[in-house]
Amino acid sequence: MKGRALLRHLADISGPVAPGMVDELAERLGLDLTRPVGTLSKGNKQKVGLVQAFMHRPDLLVLDEPTSGLDPLVQREFLAMLTEARNDGQTVMLSSHVLSEVQQAADDVAVLAHGHVVAEGSVAALRIASVRRIRATVTATPPDALRASLLAVTDVDEVDVTQAPGSELIRVAATALGAIDPLIRALTAGTIRDLTVEEPDLEESVLSLYEQKGKAS
Structure with missing residues (x-):
C-alpha cells in the first residue's frame, strides 16, 4: 500500500482530516506519498507516523521518540510543527532520549530513572537545580x-x-x-x-x- 492510500485509510477510520493537510505535512517532512510503505526506510516510515499523528489536529498528541531516524533538517521541521501545535492549544506528551529536543520543545519535564520519577518541573527549574x-x-x-x-x-x-x-x-x-x-x-x-x-x-x-x-x- 502506498503512503497516500495508507493515510487515507487511517483518516477514514479515525475521523475527518482538513483538505490538503496530508500533502502539507508530507511536504514539510519531505515524505514521498507515492512510494509503497513497505519499501520506505526507517526514517520515512517515521515520517508516515508523524503525518498520521498530526493530520487530525488532535487535542492530545502522544509522541514516543518521534525523531528517531530523522535527519537534522527534518528534526528541525518537526520541532516547528510541535511549537505550532502547542501554540494552537494542543497538548503534547513527548517521550524522548534526545535531551536537546526536550529542552527546545517542553514546558514541563518528568525525569524517569529505573521506573521512578526522580525529578519533575519546568526545564528552567531542572537546569537551575543541578x-x-x-x-x-x-x-x-x-x-x-x-x-x-x-x-x-x-x-x-x-x-x-x-x-x-x-x-x-x-x-x-x-x-x-x-x-x-x-x-x-x-x-x-x-x-x-x-x-x-x-x-x-x-x-x-x-x-x-x-x-x-x-x-x-
Missing part, C-alpha cells in the same frame, strides 16, 4: 587556604586552584552540585576579581539526577 560550573579569579589569599576552604563546602566537586609563578592571580574552577551560595562565600576568603557561572544544559542536569538516584538506591 550542576553549575564556577570559574573565578581571586587575589589576596594563599592558594592552599583557598583550596581548603572550597573543599570544605558540601556539594562542591572538581575543585582546581592554580597560581602561575610570580602572579598574584589565583585561577579557580569548581562544580557546584547544590546551592551555589556556600561556594561563593568560600571564594570571598580572598578578593574576587572575576567570576563566571556556567549554567548546564538539560543533558547535564538529567545525567546528574540519574547519578544521584543511583547513589541513593
Whole structure:
C-alpha cells in the first residue's frame, strides 16, 4: 500500500482530516506519498507516523521518540510543527532520549530513572537545580587556604586552584552540585576579581539526577 492510500485509510477510520493537510505535512517532512510503505526506510516510515499523528489536529498528541531516524533538517521541521501545535492549544506528551529536543520543545519535564520519577518541573527549574560550573579569579589569599576552604563546602566537586609563578592571580574552577551560595562565600576568603557561572544544559542536569538516584538506591 502506498503512503497516500495508507493515510487515507487511517483518516477514514479515525475521523475527518482538513483538505490538503496530508500533502502539507508530507511536504514539510519531505515524505514521498507515492512510494509503497513497505519499501520506505526507517526514517520515512517515521515520517508516515508523524503525518498520521498530526493530520487530525488532535487535542492530545502522544509522541514516543518521534525523531528517531530523522535527519537534522527534518528534526528541525518537526520541532516547528510541535511549537505550532502547542501554540494552537494542543497538548503534547513527548517521550524522548534526545535531551536537546526536550529542552527546545517542553514546558514541563518528568525525569524517569529505573521506573521512578526522580525529578519533575519546568526545564528552567531542572537546569537551575543541578550542576553549575564556577570559574573565578581571586587575589589576596594563599592558594592552599583557598583550596581548603572550597573543599570544605558540601556539594562542591572538581575543585582546581592554580597560581602561575610570580602572579598574584589565583585561577579557580569548581562544580557546584547544590546551592551555589556556600561556594561563593568560600571564594570571598580572598578578593574576587572575576567570576563566571556556567549554567548546564538539560543533558547535564538529567545525567546528574540519574547519578544521584543511583547513589541513593
